[in-house]
Amino acid sequence: MGVREARKLARRQAIESAGLALFLSEGYAGCSVEKIASAVGIARGTFYLYYPDKRALFELFCERMYGPLVASLEGSAARLKAAGSSEEQRLMYLQMSFALAGCLEQARPVMLLHFREKWSAGPAGEVVGEWMSRIEAIAVSILEDARERKLVRELDAVTVSLAIVGAAERLIWAWLEGDERLDPDKATLEVANVFFSGIA
């Protein structure tokens, strides 16, 4: 790799690092291109040599955050479809929980973006929304499959899938915020148990 490419790469990384930090601390809308550029130590115009616009930088972070999650979920979905017994299914739910926990651990530094921008009105909200549709569709397919195989009782797959995703999101948020009341390892099991066996 030539000197030029190396410098370009380094600068790209610097922009991404500063951009992420600022998106997280100030929100997508609250963080101007000028802020990012001056944090990196480049001119405003230079930013546009690396990314076509502010939105593209945000999309990049989303790709990195949701991409592996979606891949992992799709893998889990496939394996769950292959599962035989209720016991095996139960095990795989735990496996999936841990696989997802791994993804989340990886994505942790970027994860708060999801929450900050999920409901926002501008471009950021749109981007997040598209990824979430994909994730929820997978969750629904997993549960529908389980129900068809009578691995779980008769239930409304869409309702319960959304409930699971919602619950997961809320817990992830608490974990991200370092909520002291929450022990991550116990919480993963706890939630898997709640959804599998209820609170009774």
Place this chain on the structure above:
Amino acid sequence: MGVREARKLARRQAIESAGLALFLSEGYAGCSVEKIASAVGIARGTFYLYYPDKRALFELFCERMYGPLVASLEGSAARLKAAGSSEEQRLMYLQMSFALAGCLEQARPVMLLHFREKWSAGPAGEVVGEWMSRIEAIAVSILEDARERKLVRELDAVTVSLAIVGAAERLIWAWLEGDERLDPDKATLEVANVFFSGIA
């Protein structure tokens, strides 16, 4: 009521109606006072005769949306604390579910605000955050009480409370969006059952 009061009231309602619609469609930050005013057909300055600033209009919506919810939750919490048997407790969870469903039905036109602004950075995010702290505190107290009374098995009250609130939020959102896959009546029962008995 005089002519002026009537007009004032009508205009106030028009502003609220347009303001809500715009807050919902464009988000708090994305919706300027100018947009609201011109949607109502008044001058920008006239808006400020009815509300001291944009934030005040948002707070009004929050009061209407969260106020009855909090009141209902607090009532349910009190009644649950008085419950004796596990069976009675279970019944009261259902009661609470339906009471909340009633609140939500009332608040439905405003409810999406919660989701739009929950994570936002500005004034709107602050206001919603304050209300949510209140709600989650009540949820935790409800569950802690149940656990102490051994009405539910030993569990982590905070984790599970957050999970419940998160699940509820997600389902409410789907319902708000008129998600066709979701039958509101069934969903209420379904969720109560899931949390009480699990999905197994």
Place this chain on the structure above:
Amino acid sequence: MGVREARKLARRQAIESAGLALFLSEGYAGCSVEKIASAVGIARGTFYLYYPDKRALFELFCERMYGPLVASLEGSAARLKAAGSSEEQRLMYLQMSFALAGCLEQARPVMLLHFREKWSAGPAGEVVGEWMSRIEAIAVSILEDARERKLVRELDAVTVSLAIVGAAERLIWAWLEGDERLDPDKATLEVANVFFSGIA
């Protein structure tokens, strides 16, 4: 006087009192008609039943503040023109000083208006400027007369008059502000002496 006239008068006084206080504390430009009206406890529109506009209220205060001053100065000017000896002239300067001091004492509560608005850009500045031209013209005429009668040495009447007016303004300001370093009685004499005999 009928009940109506009495009420009208009382209201007029209330407006003036509140208006003066606000002009002084916030400046002419910084004090809205709304502020004055609500300080009095009347509606914004009612203000305009008593005064054609904000400027008119300011003009009223100026009339009261500068009117007696101008009258007193014109009287002093006339008496000084009738003075015979340098000694008599000197006495009359002292008399004038005390006469002016009397006017100022009367006008004290309004006097700060002069300083606040003298240089301001809007309507208030114009009004004050017109009064000051009148005052300075009288000062010049007084000094020119004295010079012609050889009661004072050959000097530039305009320069010295302006100097005297300027010095007086500055001292009045200090006095208004309750400058502790300043003894009003001593100061009056001091200035008269300085201008008559110099500082040597």
Place this chain on the structure above:
Amino acid sequence: MGVREARKLARRQAIESAGLALFLSEGYAGCSVEKIASAVGIARGTFYLYYPDKRALFELFCERMYGPLVASLEGSAARLKAAGSSEEQRLMYLQMSFALAGCLEQARPVMLLHFREKWSAGPAGEVVGEWMSRIEAIAVSILEDARERKLVRELDAVTVSLAIVGAAERLIWAWLEGDERLDPDKATLEVANVFFSGIA
């Protein structure tokens, strides 16, 4: 100097020139950024590339106007303290008069700002007030020193200092306004004489 620096400098000067003219003619508060920008022929936002806000432009003018004046006064104060005889002191007062006259001649195009904003309520008034405190403190120290050395008769230093500053201000104003009745050269001497020897 590159083309861009040259242009930037030229524009900066254009902004300052237009800004000063407008501050003088309309007052700080009466002159909007829009007015300045359109006088220069630039967009409103461009103004903010050159100065962080409107106040900063005003502070710049004050620095240029008062800075040399304060420096000159402090120099004169030091020299006066070293003066021996009353005769020498008198000479130095004249010197100081001329030194100040030099400063004022330099500052002439900006000087009227002082008068326009001295009493104003907003940011401009604050800035001017701070500079004036410095100037008056120096004047007091000069006169106190002279009195202690018995170079002038026993007098109230504060009163007389303020009188001198006030007189000077008024004359400067007349000079600025090009008052035809006033001959600048004669006036400087005249005032020095008045304060030193009185008008008798």
Place this chain on the structure above:
DNA sequence: AATGAATGAGAGTTCATTCAT
């Protein structure tokens, strides 16, 4: 490749004044 000057629409908010009630 990199710069940063320039744009101009758009934000929230204030206010003197008018006029229908």
Place this chain on the structure above:
DNA sequence: AATGAATGAACTCTCATTCAT
């Protein structure tokens, strides 16, 4: 006589993006 709702231009300041250098 009194009201206060309504206006709409004015204010300062921000920002994503473009483009000549």
